[in-house]
Amino acid sequence: MNSRKKILVVTGVFYLIMLVLTLSGRSVHNALLPKVTVTSLEYEKFPVSNDIKNGKKLSEEQQKGKKSFDQPQEFDLKIGIPKNIYKNKKVYIITIMTVNGEERTLAREVQELITGRVGETCYEVVSGLSALDQIVVTGQEDLFDGREVYVVE
The missing domain is CATH 1.20.5 (Single alpha-helices involved in coiled-coils or other helix-helix interfaces)
Known part of the structure; x- marks a missing residue:
């Protein structure tokens, strides 16, 4: 040749x-890429504290005179984060960013998550997450803030 x-x-x-x-x-x-599954936050019923009504703290006389069986239990409907996801105190949300003209799916660690009351299956989210956020359910082991991930449907 x-x-x-x-x-x-x-x-x-x-x-x-x-x-x-x-x-x-x-x-x-x-x-x-690490494979993750995601879910949206759901609304959960959280019991209203017996000593707080309509944002006002009751006086000691009112608390003593109040009988809990006289009134039905009241609930607030708030977003909650499932207990099994929040167990290690690290929560990741999914964000989409454009890098070099291509869309990339990134896992971002929620830095300032504040939880409140405890429900049956969830912790109340006071701040740090919104109802529109998609949170990582499985695959958190290999994640760090800003890591690109593949979302399994």
């Missing part, structure tokens, strides 16, 4: 390899 044919064959093989890598690059990239 003469040198000209060798150059054409090597060039053809090179372009073929580059084409395969270009077309499969995104799927290889996604295969290397």
Whole structure:
């Protein structure tokens, strides 16, 4: 085989390899990302404290004179974070960012999550999360703030 044919064959093989890598690059990239599942926060009923009504603290006389069985239990409807997700005190939400013209799915650690009352299955979210946030349910083990992830549907 003469040198000209060798150059054409090597060039053809090179372009073929580059084409395969270009077309499969995104799927290889996604295969290397940590897999996570997500959920939205749900509303939960949290009991209203017996000594607080309508945002006013009751006096000691009112608390003593009040019989809890005289009035039905009152509840607030607030967003809650499931107890099994908040058990290690690290909560990640999913954000979408554009990097070099491509959308990337990132896990962001919630830095200032404040919880309140405890419900049957959830902790009340006082601040730090909104009802629209998608929180990571599984796959948190390999995460850190800003890590790109693959969301499994």
